[in-house]
Amino acid sequence: MKNIGRCRAHTNIALIKYWGKRNNELFLPMNSSLSLTLDAFYTDTSVTLDDTLTEDVFYLNGIKQDKTETTKINRFLNLFRETAKDNTFAKVESYNHVPTAAGLASSASAFAALAGAANSAWKLNLDKQTLSTYARQGSGSSTRSIYGGLVEWNMGEGNLSETSHAIEVDDASWDLGMIIIAINKQQKKLSSRVGMRQTVDTSPFYPVWVTEAKKDLIDIKQAIHEKDFIRLGEITESNGMKMHATMLGATPPISYWEPDSVKAINKVKEIRNNGIPCYVTMDAGPNVKVLCRQSQMSDILNKLEESFTNDQLICSKVGEGIRELTDEEWSY
Structure with missing residues (x-):
């Protein structure tokens, strides 16, 4: 068989x-x-x-x-x-x-x-x-x-x-997109699973994180219902930073950031302050993701290219769900 x-x-x-x-x-x-x-x-x-x-x-x-x-x-x-x-x-x-x-x-x-x-x-x-x-x-x-x-x-x-x-x-x-700023594509030293367990077990901020995440979910779903991109971005950025702050409270403190992560965050804030709405989020790694309007992606990309190389910047549209592949599509 x-x-x-x-x-x-x-x-x-x-x-x-x-x-x-x-x-x-x-x-x-x-x-x-x-x-x-x-x-x-x-x-x-x-x-x-x-x-x-x-x-x-x-x-x-x-x-x-x-x-x-x-x-x-x-x-x-x-x-x-x-x-x-x-x-x-x-x-x-x-x-x-x-x-x-x-x-x-x-x-x-x-x-x-x-x-x-x-x-x-x-x-x-x-x-x-x-x-x-x-x-x-x-x-x-x-x-x-x-x-x-x-x-x-x-x-x-x-x-x-x-x-x-x-x-x-x-x-x-409704015109959503994301730009990934690849600070470091290498395997991270501390896995997400280990980092999570350490944060849950040792960070005094963790209970507050759970409470805040529940509030943020309610608020972001309302923003999605209203297709309010600005509010969507603000909640996204705030939630991601709260997660990393919670990790910093762990024993020993956990940080996945690198110097260029901070550089990327500051650059995105500069672009936003100059009139193009865009917002950062980060997961368990140094790479920075920029939530933006798809129609403004090229303008943001041009600004980011002042600080990062072309191969560090990856633009993405919204993806589809899982789907079966045909024999023709399986070309490996």
């Missing part, structure tokens, strides 16, 4: 951040979050069920991965095997068009694509909401990459896994 599923998923950048889990095994978050799916970064993944295999095998960008990485994939695929009541092993081939572990949401697109491909290979026909609960158990933020546009990750209730899922909020077709 050789059933093949192939899927593409795009990254998402959280405007209201997820930082911290209430259940580390099920990847259940302390607070709900909201993101924008981007078309510039994506992962293509195929899952081939092969009854001649004696274990799962995993290739990333054409390179066979070691036991540690393959074990992560094995555990994730077990969710689908259990549902399908089929213990067939799989060959997984994943091509990541995102710098890995650099704070550019590579795990979000990776596990969303893997979930979609597994769903197809095992012919489970899971709906997107259910599939988002599976993707979440590979990487929390991947639950949001199941959908395109603006997406909420509902934190859910207690330890009930099925209640923590993604919700499509808005197609974001």
Whole structure:
């Protein structure tokens, strides 16, 4: 037997951040979050069920991965095997068009694509909401990459896994865009998972962060409903800075920033002060994301080029949700 599923998923950048889990095994978050799916970064993944295999095998960008990485994939695929009541092993081939572990949401697109491909290979026909609960158990933020546009990750209730899922909020077709300022594309020294746990366990500011994130989510959803870009940007920037302030309160303090991160933030503020609305956000990494109007992206880009090189600046439109790939599209 050789059933093949192939899927593409795009990254998402959280405007209201997820930082911290209430259940580390099920990847259940302390607070709900909201993101924008981007078309510039994506992962293509195929899952081939092969009854001649004696274990799962995993290739990333054409390179066979070691036991540690393959074990992560094995555990994730077990969710689908259990549902399908089929213990067939799989060959997984994943091509990541995102710098890995650099704070550019590579795990979000990776596990969303893997979930979609597994769903197809095992012919489970899971709906997107259910599939988002599976993707979440590979990487929390991947639950949001199941959908395109603006997406909420509902934190859910207690330890009930099925209640923590993604919700499509808005197609974001009202002139939204994002520019990524790639300060450093190398793998970060402190993983998000370790950073989250350390922040939850040691930062005295953490309870306030959770309360503020809940308020910010309510406010940003109202801004989206009114298509108020200025308010959307203000809340986005404020929420991201509060998350990083909470990390600085951890023991020892956590900072993913580099000197050029500060340089980028100041440059964006300068552009904004000169009349072009644009707002920064940052995840667990030094790279800065600039939320802007798509129609003003080229003007902002010209200003950013005064301080950063062309290869550091990546423009993105709004991305779509996961979709199956045809044989013709799978050209690796």
